[in-house]
Structure formats: C-alpha cells, structure tokens
Amino acid sequence: MDINGVLWGVILLALALAAVLYLPARLTRRAMHEVIRRFYEQQALAPEKARTLAELGLTPPSFVEKLAKPRDYKPTALKLLQQMDAVQMTQEGKLFLVEENLHPSLKIISRAS
Secondary structure, X not given: OOHHHHHHHHHHXXXXXXXXXXXXXXXXXXXXXXXXXXXXXXXXXXXXXXXXXXXXXXXXXXXXXXXXXXXXXXXXHHHHHHXXXXXXXXXXXXXXXXXXXXXXXXXXXXXXX
C-alpha cells in the first residue's frame, strides 16, 4: 500500500467518526426543539396546564413502528429536558415546560416558533 492509500483511509475513517459523533447529537438537538414546540402549542407551561404524553403527541412508538420507521429522537430529547428540569411532571403524571430552566439557546428558538 502506498502513502496515498493510507492517507485516504485515514481521511475516510476521520469522516466516518465525525459523522457517528455529530449526527446523533444534531438529531437530538433538533428533537429538543420539536418537543419544546409541542409544549408551546399545547400551552403546557404551568402545572395547572400540564398535558399527558398522548396529548403532546410524544407517546413512544410501538415495537412494530420502531422497525418500520427511522429512529425517533424525541423520547431522548424529552429525557434530557427532564434532566435539565426544563420539563417537570405533576403528581398525576402530566408534563409541563418550565421556561426559566430552558437553556438560552433553546429559549430563543422556542419563542421564534
């Protein structure tokens, strides 16, 4: 193998690694914006206006749906928002968005939607 072949192999490997690391993060971030938008559309911004997963359109897909469709990043995005305390749950299991706890980059985009 000559130096050109090795160089192309290293470049392709670096590109593949970048895609594997970048794409899921990008898709999760896009899903976070979608989840936030749904909270705004349903006006679930306070405990008394909290909504269920079904009302927000965030029910996890069934096993058959998972096989037939590409990966849905919204459940992961919702978990991340809950870890940030931007989404909280009531005693009844309903969810609402706490705007004050949103990261500023998410807040700006959510207001523009």
